Amino acid sequence: MSSVLQTVYPERTVRLALLSSCTIELLRAPLAASLSRSGVRADFWVGGFRQYRQAILAPESPLYEFTPHVVLMYLDGDDLFPEVTENPFALDVARRQQLVHSRLEEMAVLIAQLRERLPQATLVLNTVTLPPLNTLLGLEYNSAYGVRDVISGYNAGLERLAQTDSSIVVVDVESLVAWLGFSRWRDPRLWYLARVRWSGEAAQALAARYAATIASRMGRMRKCLVVDLDNTLWGGVVGEEELAGLQLGEEGIGRAYVEFQLELLNLYRKGILLAVCSKNDPADALAVIRSHPAMRLREEHFAAVRINWEDKATNLRAIAEVLNIGLESLVFVDDSPVERAWVRQALPEVYVPEWPGDPSDFRTALLELEATHFYKVTMTREDGDRGQLYRAQAQRRVLGSVATSLEDFYRSLEMRITIGPADSLTIPRIVQLIQKTNQFNVTSRRYTEAEVSALATNPEYLVYRLELTDRFGSNGIVGVLILHHQTGGTWQVDTFLLSCRVMGLAVEDAFLGFACQALDRHGARKLMGEYRPTAKNTPVAELYPRLGFEFVENRGEHRLWALDLTCQRVGVPDWFQVAFVGEKGNAR
Incomplete structure (x- = not known):
């Protein structure tokens, strides 16, 4: 058996088929750009307007001649459930359930056909949403009529379908729309003139999420987040403040640093390595990590720690070396624009995001960073243990440095x-x-x-x-x-x-x-x-x-x-x- 994906990874190229219930051609350029930022080049085949059924079911479909590695099928809620938006008063609970069941049955047929014709391809589907501002208004939860149960029923059914087939990935577009806001997601002019269901801003956000999904499946995500300490993990400067004087705790802006650490801890649980790179006195900084009662991250959560007075580019090289990963696997977060600029110049392989000056925005900035550079679509047992595994690896290196011979080691x-x-x-x-x-x-x-x-x-x-x-x-x-x-x-x-x-x-x-x-x-x-x-x-x-x-x-x-x-x-x-x-x- 040969794998159609085996040519993807060495060449960092993916053949990508785009199918949709609306015009999807305008997604090609931002998707190609987003994939390129992850080191992936895409060759596209784009289906026609609302031609996804024909493309999948037709025996001589050019889709199958293209032999894509990934089939991305975007279906919009308005296109899937026009009955709901046009006349919600014609559908009682039973008819709405029947409608959802019918759409899911059709999806199962399409999936089965794709699996038969393209058994090695990854299929990317999406959750759907409907306009939150609709004619029901106060009747949504106070009458026999509704829209929300259609969306929740379909999305839950889609999740069940995906759980039966590991080659299916579901992108949560419903949450993406909620994050951006529906009024910013849609541009009515683009719909009426070109049958496009998203605004230009939404197309960029959607392309970024699809690119992260594909890059994650290809193993192109970053592996390690390296953080500064002072005014990054806590407020204040160690050595200038007493332990109790640092901004870190349940009150005021200290809670922002706690929530930032909690999200870093979630990254750790997902298998992303954490490391520290800080210009500081090691004893003072480690005392905070080990002893401050509000610290959520402790020394054992960091796969590598470099606390000294050397420049941060040198320390980042050392972190990559001790973890045995490439510099291109690192992301570096620092509150100082000077340090960020230096690392960008000295180590262009390391991704250094702009970072907000207000710690109230740290957690949101980290979540946005996760969505582009640490996006995951699967988890294994080893992912949850990865931080401990790499920390143990560092301990092995220390043991190896004092062994009298390689075999003794x-x-x-x-x-x-x-x-x-x-x-x-x-x-x-x-x-x-x-x-x-x-x-x-x-x-x-x-x-x-x-x-x-x-x-x-x-x-x-x-x-x-x-x-x-x-x-x-x-x-x-x-x-x-x-x-x-x-x-x-x-x-x-x-x-x-x-x-x-x-x-x-x-x-x-x-x-x-x-x-x-x-x-x-x-x-x-x-x-x-x-x-x-x-x-x-x-x-x-x-x-x-x-x-x-x-x-x-x-x-x-x-x-x-x-x-x-x-x-x-x-x-x-x-x-x-x-x-x-x-x-x-x-x-x-």
Whole structure:
């Protein structure tokens, strides 16, 4: 099986089909611009006005010739439910429920057709709303007539449909409209003249939300938010104020800083790394973090802390290095316009937003930042643990710096590896790794959740995940290995990747060593390994020859290696304890 998405990530290009119940052509330019800011180039196919049904259901539809990676179908509430807006008095409760049921049944048919014709595509749908100012006014909640139950019923049904298919993503347009305001969302002139349901301002907001959704699915969101301390996490300057004199607490503007910290804590819970970069005396600043009774963020919430008198660009480089992530993964928040300007100049890869001067606006500014740079459409167990995982990784680095030898360091970690087949509980994390891992990734193939689920039940494939635990705690699922049966006794590594958190520990040796043992049970005599070079995976360029594979041939830019399993194995290093938690029941 080949993935239609595998070409998206290395080239950062996505084929995007736009379907709508209104004119959607005007969304193309702002959507392309928003995607470009996330490093994604889009090729578009745009359906005609209200032609979404025909585009999906017609056997020879050009939609399917385009083979999009993403199908974005925007349906407007006024177009879906004209009966409600034209004559709400003709619909009692039962008829409104029937109307909602009918629209959801039609949506299910359209989804089924798209899934059949485009099984690998992501489908982006939207919640709907209707004009809040309508003829019912006071009758909305005081009579048998209504509009709100139609909207809530449809949106709830849409959520249920999406929960049955991981390739469906729902964008909450209803909340977006509420945030912007319906009067700003609509421009009646554009509707009457061009059949466009949004204003220019709304098109920008909608495009930004769609771009964040697509970029999130492609693993293009930022990973770490780095914050200043003085006048950012609290009001006042440490060293000039006593602990009790800082603005941080339940009264006055101190509550604004508390609410800002609470939202940062929510980011942490979603798997976004937090770090500190502050020009300060370390003892004074850490005393506030550790001891102030109103602090919601404590030292354990920060994956990295740099508190000193060095310039902030230098400290941001150090934070990226200790976390083993690129500078392009960082967002830096600082109240000082001078510091912001310096970091923008010195480190253009780091995103530095303008920041409000009034702390009353901090939480809102952070939420807007989340919507563009930390947007998430899925969560795994590892996401909730990510901050702790990276903090533990920093502790491992400290231990490594004092070890007398590399092998002594490995043994001191007391590493335990657990390997098992992919299943319904672990596939979401496996897919997350497949879509986001770039450095230790020998082929950079990208699979969707539906594709991995299909591979896991295909007798020609073996799909394994690896978890690593050491003396500092669990790293969670950090490795994926997909083996593909070729002919006879030959198998090939289709996908082999490790999270950057565990690079440099020889985990790859243990994983491939396990693979050699597992393949014995399937009568394997040869294991082929393919290396597909990308701009970021040079760390694995010499992986196969290092582990004893023999060079076979070049296939264009790809290199093919082979290991004769009848006379050679990859050894499992003795500093690992390895456990296997089950076998794929239908494997060969």
